[in-house]
Amino acid sequence: MTAAVPVVNRFPDSRAADREPYSIGLVAILTTVVMLFTAFTAALLIRRTGDDWARVALPGIVWANTLVILLSSAAIERARAAVRANASQRAAGWMSVGALFGLLFLAGQVIAWRSLAAHGVFLSSNPHAAFFYMLSGVHGAHVLGGLAALGWTLGRTRAGAYGPARHAGLTHAAVYWHTVGGVWLWLLAILSTL
Amino acid sequence: MSTSRRQTAEIVGLIALFLGLTAFTVVGFARDWMPPVASRHGVGVDGVIHYLFDATGPVLVLGALVLSWFLWRYGRGRAAGSPATNARAEFWWSIVPVIGMMAITEVGVVVKGLPVWHEIYAKPPADAVAVEVTGQQFEWIVRYPGPDSAFGRVAPEFVSKENPAGLDRNDPAARDDIVLRNQIHVPVGRAVNLRLRGRDVLHSFSVASFRVKQDVVPGILGRTLFVPTTPGRYEIACTQVCGMGHYRMHGAVYVESPEEYRTWLQHQTGWLQR
């Protein structure tokens, strides 16, 4: 049925050749992420009008985690700078550091959960605690997704697939990673003040 | 049958179909399906519904006539004139319906609807009869404040078979509270200020004849207001799906003359005093 079709580039004569097709997909993904956390924020603003709303003191480690995720983003930016300077191996190094910090962030979040639980604050103890567990959990899932993207681009970097002129995949992973980091700053801001 | 005659027959059939469906809709709507209205604001609600019918019905008929004309004129294999549209035709074809529909609908919402809407959610008058209705699977618990005109304290932990309203025995105001199941008695012509409580899932308190419908939301003290105008018995229905017994969660409002109501009320004793 299809044997007569020659093997061709999927997009030889469309606009894709001179435009990066994945960037619009990235914008769409980021839109869903932002809308999801906007919905959660709206839910929190409504729920906090309940008379049982009381802020739980967040474990101190969340501030350390925040620093870690910021450093992670910085490392990814160093990696991008290295790729622009055509230094693939240095870039791979910085990417590893960034990913490692990402893992460290997740480990820190788990420690924060355990610390809260040790103080007798559980998911169902208090609405603020429920939001903290839920939002950090949903955020953590997005961080895991980001780590998968970083892992994949790390492999590509190692293989020398990126160069000064061609590193869209790395840029997209980085943009996603920074956005997810930014979402955490936002979540921490509302969870520690509202 | 030749092709063109067959196509003409099909077109005639289609026109008959669309005019028939329109006629079915318009004639059907024109029939008075609603149970006779028995509340003061209900007259206003019916007024809005009738206004919308009077305003949109002709639009529907006009649309069907235009569609039929297009089918008759252009459906029999004879193209007529250039189909190229021009900006002018598009503009008028859009702007007239836009203004028309906006006028019809916003008049319905604002001019016709808003005063009635305010009547439903108005501040209750001083002489209003206060009644509290609690929806629970699958019955309506009705409470009157009793001679002291004050609702006593209720709490979920006191709810039991013997104490369906969950009255607090330690609250003096609760002692004379009258509790009934699935029946409400009100005098004709006086406003009824209904407090709505829920304690398990969502329910919706509705009495079709009064054009009253208000969801019962656990955690929120709801309220609605109506003035019954005709004595009689009117069915209460739950209109928010609430579980397997949803269909049999009904009750009745008895609208009585002021004398009957007074007599009835005098024969009631507080739930905790029985």
Added chain:
Amino acid sequence: MSATGDGGFWTRYVFSTDHKTIGKQYYFTAVVMALFAATWSMLLRLHLAWPQSQWPLLGKLFPGLYEGGVLLPERYLSLVTMHGSVMIFFVISLSLVSGFGNFIIPLQIGARDMAYPFLNMLSYWTIVPACLLMLGSFFAPDGAAASGWTAYPPLSALADATPGEGLGQTMWILAMALFIASFTMGGLNYITTVLNLRTRGMSLWRMPLTVWTLFIASIIGILAFPALTAAAIMLLLDRLGHTSFFLPTGLVMGGEVLPYHGGTPLLFQHLFWFLGHPEVYVLVLPAMGIAFDVVATHGRRPVFGYRTSVWALVVIAVLGMIVWGHHMFVSGMSPYVGEYFSVATVLITAPFSVLALNLVASLWRAELRLTPALLFVLGLMAAVAIGGLGGVFLATATSDQYLHNSYFVVGHFHLMIAVVTFFTIFAGTYHWYPKMFGRQMNQTLGKVHFWLTVPSVVIGFVAMHFLGMGGEQRHLYDPTAYEFLRPIQWLNVFISIVMFVAAAAQLVFLGNFFGSLRFGARADSNPWQGTTLEWTTTSPAPHLNWGAELPVVSRGPYEYRTNGVPSGYLPQHAPPLEVARATVSAS
């Protein structure tokens, strides 16, 4: 990913990344789910017409649903819930948006495939477990979810609230989560494909309206679905983690006070309808888009007001995002907020009138070819007119006070998101079947299908409005339980009978559909003399859609009966007239 499509059976038909195969997979999945959901609705109609009658045979066929030949009240609610959820998300969304969308977008914009073929395959294979979870939930210990397709808590959050709210409801939520994931992947793909993969010359203003509507529906989906995701996560935590997002203080169940505090059930309703209302447009807009394409091709004229239609779509999309509260007029929401939602909602009648009337005006000076595809679009016009005007009664807060949650609502939303969409699914099927399978469906059977379907479903759903005017509420297991509804019970009998006719008519369609796969007349590449790009390739279209050269576009999508051209229409890829004349004179 540079698969040529000549792999084995598995890569070609099962784990295919070809958009046409995936589109057909979605379509066939929707057909299977539709058979289930339609069967359920027939059981419901049978019970509603004769609520006291016994049906021993059905009791034998569906032992879990019937007892002593009578449908059980808790199973009635499960069937309603599953009918609604499956029809909206797993039949109409899957066939109209995912099925036709996947099949037609690359073909109409001149792309070889979707932008992310692998993601496309993944999105289909995410839907399959979602379907299985939905259907499998009937085998949960106390049955399938019974809280309606809107799944309002507390009913949907408390396992003991009613049978079906245990494992069944949990499976429902998980199935919905998978659906959202799949639909988001699809939307991502549509947006990227439309923006990036259009062939040379295919500017946005040259896209067929089908592509426009699917594109805008995808954007709405991307913006609105996350709210339902958030609601589903919180509902799941309330159910399994004993949080109190939606559960207030003082709930009493089975004589015991439940340990929940301070939540608010209305929060769920806001989040749900922030998605739920735009979802209506996710379904209705592509239906309108397909209707425009069909009416242009079979009416042999350019659509009336192409640009105003696109702008109307944009306005509908924007307004559609800010009017969700009109589903909550009597929910206990502030009456002032209700009034805002009412004023804003009826604004939508303006752009929607433009869209619908442009469709009607596309018959002006047309040259109608009465194919089944065109007939169903004509039927759609009737349904849009009645359904749209009926919606005004519900959008007006004051009249909604009486009509809310009545059969008026049931009749209205069936006209808008069941009849309008199904008529377009039929129209689209008759229209694109040749491109999908290389054969024609039987046109006479198609007309029989039309003449049986359109009168019965429109009459049936219009009659439901009358039931609602009479005060009959939805989700009602036994209407005769209410004295004031007994005088109009004959309407239920009437509606059930016309719906049985409507359902039987679909057997004609299914027979025609599957029979034509084998016995249909072979179709050439452009059987309808259409102008859009899908008609430039063979029927069925090959893998990667075109040979070595992609078509290049030099005009808008609907150039029919163009003056001076003998064949009467100019396909989008036909060279500009000056070039054509130059070529003729040179030779």
